[in-house]
Amino acid sequence: MTVLSTKERRDLIALRGRALSIIVVVAVGIASFIAMRGNWDALETARDRFYEQSRFGDVFASAQRAPRSVVKHLEAIDGVASVDARVSQGVTLPIGDGEPIAGVAIGVRGDQPGTLNVMRVVRGHAPEIGRSDQVVLLEAFAHARDIHLGDEIAVVVLGRMKRLRVVGIGVSAEYLFTMPPGEMMPDVARFAVLWLDETALSVAADMEGSVNRFSARVQPGTSAERVAKEFDRVLHDYGGLGTVTRSRQQSNFILESELVGLRNMSFAMPMIFLAVAALLLNLIMKRIVREHRGQIATLAAVGYSSSEIAWSYGRIALLVGAAGAIGGVALGWALGIGLTDIYRDFFALPGLVFKLRPGAAIGALVASCLAALIGAVGALRSILALAPAEAMRPPAPQKYGHGAFASFSLLSPMLRMTLRELARKPLRTLGTVTAVASAVALLVMARWFDDAMTLMIDTQFRSALRDDVTVNLHEAVPVNQLRMFEHLPGVIRAEGLRVAPIRIRRGNVSRDIAIFGHDADGRLRRVLGKYGDVADVPPDGVLLTSELARILNLSVGERVEVDFREGDFRTRHLTITGFVDETFGLSAHADFKTLTGWLEQEPRVSTVLLRLEERTPSPELLTRLREIPAVAGVSSGRHAVEQMEAQSGEMMVVFGVILSLFAASITVGVVYNMAKAALASRARDLASLRVLGFHRTEVAQTLGGEILAIVTMALPVGMLMGRYVMLPAMMLSADPEMYRLPIILSGRTLLFATAVTVAATVMGFLLVNRELKRLDPISALKTRE
Template identity: 35%
Template sequence: MTPLHAKLMRDLWRIKAQAAAIMVVIAIGVALQIMMSGFVSSLTLTRDAYYERHQLADVFAPVVRAPNYVESRLADIPGVRTVETRLTSMASAKVATREFSISMQVLSLPLHGRRHLNEVRLTQGRLPYAQRPDEILLLESFATAHNIVPGTRFEVTLNGVRRWYNVVGTAQSPEFIYFAAPGEFIPDDARFGVVWMGRPALAAALDLEGAFNEALVSLLRGVNKAAVLDQIDQVLDPFGAPGSYGLEDFPSDRFLSEEISGLEVTSSTVPPVFMLVAAFLLYIVTSRMITAEREEIGLVRAFGYSKREVASHYLELALFIAVTGAALGCLLGVLLGRAMVPVYTTYYKLPFLLFRLEFASFASGMLLSIAVATLGGVWALRGIFRLTPAEAMRPPTPPDFSHSISFKKGLFARLDQPTRMVLRRLMRQPWRMLGAVIGIASGMALSLAMLIIYDGFDVAIDRTFNVVDRSDATVSFVQNVPMRTIYDLQGMEGITQAEPVRFVPVVFRNGLRTYKGSITGLAPAPVLHRALDKDLRPISLPERGIVLSTPLADVLDVGVGDSLLLEIREGRQLKVTTQVAGIAESLLGAPAYMDLDALGRQIGEPDRFSAAYISMRDGWQSKVYADLKDMPAVAGISLRSESEEAFKKVMDEGAGSARFIMGVMAFAITFGIVYNVARVAQDESARDLASLRVLGFKHSEAAFVLLGELAVVVLLALPLGLWMGTGLSHLIAQGFSTDLYQVPVVFAPKAYGNSISVVVLAAGISGWLVQRKIRSSDITLALKTRE
């Protein structure tokens, strides 16, 4: 071992606590990068493999009723590889675990035994036999939620007729990776299911013999999808087609793709923030060590060591810290990634998910760590090697403080000596103090931003389910029903109020910007479900025009007064131009609102609605469920309380769970920064503190000089950290927000108070550790000098 290497080991042992804190910061950044980039790769490869293995269609083309011969016309369209038709319908089912009916989607299975588009993955039992019309296959997640196994008798109300079926198996499907009940955005395995049955049985139940109501299309590679969609619509338009759409507009794929995109953005933006903090800490530690060892550097140079050898010595110190932290980060990233696999396989119904380790993420993490160490070390070394060995061996020229602030007059004259010493140190080294303030403020900003995000998630839940939606339940119908049905609901025992609502599929167009969504038609002056502005005041729906939610207005880039083209995908398939009459606040989905009567006139189907919001008397829920269950037109009932619980589950266990990991890491970084600032200040003041002890100052008085400086720095960092954290929270909220939900940035006094408490607690623990170090320090050794 060379003398410089021996010195390196001693230096690392001497600053082991500071080095460990910096390693933690680097490890967190690398772990996040490996975990998130690993999931980007894993989810992408799993999705693509699942789609390819089970031949998920590229295009979905719903239609009211088209004869089977139309299938050949679709197959003749240039660019089409395969066409398959099927039957689909909404239904309701009664299960033992629920008092009320549950919405179901029913799909037909092909007659032939060959491979087909949207092939199911059998998980238990067998497929239904075509010649047995009473056999069905259930979606595995729904069956698991209700403890349904093959052999169970299952009641389904299909096309207004109640039938009993035998469950012969359970399955997964690539088109139901992410799914929710119609009119909802939150997945809940217990409240929505899928049934597959033989095509002859379903055709007889729906009166669709010799016809189909949905076409599945796979395309050749490299074709113009938009052109193919146009030709498919031309073929199906005479048969009442609401419009075909590609896989990118299919809800299941859209939500999974958004999750992947969000992880890509986060993996490319968050880890560099941690690395910049680590570079700052490495610079502080390395520069302090180099400044303190100025004379030793001159002596080593005089003994014949070159500038390169001495620089390599200090760079090795920084590299050891950085590479060790990166190695720990690699291990932590793998552990976190594997721990998060069950979250994704539960939230997204994937048959498998292996956490894929990307070599590029490991390499980039290591290279970034090395770059951080080199940057911090070179920046600290830049000035010391300008000196000759003889000049470096002499103590630095004492700074000139003759023009600094005087403590002989005014308020300063009344301060005791330790307090004056604290203020002198801060005022005579303003740049060092500014760096410490910015460092602590940065750590506090991360903590505050995550706390604000936590409160934002809570506000999103409260506003969605207690301010916007104030109903007890939503009753959905198999098809649009006449307005007299609302009077039937209002007359039922136990129902205190009922409001109609209609959901109409539509394509919004503003120039080149488009969005495939729906219009929600609300009753005049609604009470149970309202459109609210940004101040949470009800918006009066106009007789003309449309009210867009904030997310939808942003996507379409329109404001109040702008024109908007609506392509109605229901009824007569009209294309109408309307005006944006208002912007509504929405934290769930991207809805658009119109007056129910105006919407009916717009599409040529007045006085009809597709669902109803209801409120019930306490204690009458069971009676209401029983009465609604006997109504053939009812497809299902969605309880607001269950939707709220499902939303919380999504946020805490699904896509939103990453905020907890980032929050813990932000708190760890805050402590690491504060502790390093305190330790650097202690090392710089070691000789001064020892001198105070020799002059008769007590341990507490000597510690006051150091800890008082830390206290002033922390106090100055608090307002800056609050300001930085508020701005950072907007960026993080934007990253967490998706089409499923939007996370608001709210003024949260508790979050500000908790972030301040975190910094003060970190400062208190750091001060206690530093004070222990002062008590155990050797005064004689600290006072030794080569002057």
């Protein structure tokens, strides 16, 4: 080891407090990268392996009823590698005393798993052939509902109640995420997936000899889109309900958007922290080089080249970066494992194991060192530019101007000192304000989800979803059956909603969505914009989600092609009468009677909305609902909220707490470094103030004043930055077709961001205040410049 490296080591030790604060910021950034990137890797790996193991299809289709022989036609489609056809049936699970839960039953043939979308039994066994009383339950649902092997469950198939024994718990690539019908958020607890013996299911579902669910794998190099179109063509005659490619398959679609979000965040978060670390290093290194002028000159005088000297200081910065990276990798590893545990509940992927890839660790190290060097580059350049002889002379006195603050002659000298200090180095001031502001923005981000959800839930349940209980039916029933619901115990009003699957398209772009038929006299369900404004459903034409209009590039007054997947299965050209900014998903809305006309049916309803005397459904009502064969599932708004909060809530709380701690680490680091630098550069001035008779607290105020000014500027800047930069950027990584949460800032969030920032500021300042107390006026005056 050379003496120069000994010097570096000791310099670093002398700087330990400030170095540590930067190491923490780097470590936090790297930890977020390692944790998120590692989980992204883990999820992708687990997904790919699981998709391959279960031979997840490329194309997914369903029809009302088709003979098995249709498989031959599907297999004959050019580019199709294999086709899997099954029986499936919408079912209802009247679990306990609660509301009936919608689900789907899929036929399996004993241990022969079928060619595609293979269900994997993780515990127990598959239903035995010919046994109509055995069922395999989706693991996530069984877990959420606390159902175990050997338990007996009731299932209503086509109005007939069956008692089934749970003989297996299974997982499926098709159902990593499940969404209850008519809802827009995944909810594993409220949608059941069951696998039954195929023959038994065919009998129960009245589908003997027929199939209604199809999937295919395409040959390499074949366009899945083209195959999907061919599927639609072949299945059209059998009541085809539409074909989607893997990218639009519901579970995969949700998984993909989570993965994209995770990947984007795993890059964006560390960038913020590394940028702050670079800024802090910039401040520190410049300070050190200034303090070390004499040493640098001496090194040059004894024969070290300026590049050797600069490199020596560069290594100090690199050490800080590397230490941060190493700490960050360790912290990220621990965080990552914790995050995987949370994800394991959220993503039902088997074999989800957090793995630290050497590449990610090396990448983290390189990125940290690069950030450190970028931070140090200004200081290093000043070393290179420093003529050795010039370095021997003391630096010229720092320039101060009266600047913009000349007119503030009414201000106290202390305040003027503070303001001039800030104005003298506008770039440094800007940098520090930006760093603290980014921490404030992170706090805004940490709280935003809660704000958005609160607002959304509030507007949705106050203005849009005004029914107390939503009853989804297996099939649309004549509108006069509403009267039966009206007479159920506790019901004061029953309204019908017609929901039909459609494909809406323009040119080559299309989406499979639902169209909602709203009764003109309906009061329980209204179409809302993003901020809760009620939109009127036109008597003619359709209202579209504005995101859908963007995708299809449509404007009001244009006509759009719509394939109906119910009723007469015809294609119609409908006029667009307006757009609504809905939060979730893509949908179309029309007048009830108009929609019925388009479907060329007698008036039917597929969803029944109930308003109750008591807002909560009574056990008696639920019992009666469970007994109605047409009922597929029942949900109540309150329940939905509880579920949603239970599911995303925990994750968002953890995310919010971690993010807040991370943000606080930035503020503490910046404030500590700023105060430390101010203390070092102005020790003489501050000591002079003490000599002149100022009290210690008054001296502390000049330092505190500077910090207070920075934080005061950073708070509004950070809130704006969060609102107009970070949140929109975060929303960019969320799939807009899935949800478009409103970008809002609540007073609570502003208060929270302010409180955390102020607390972190006080903490950072207290760390320095100890040193301020030790400031010895006499010795400070003796030090040579």
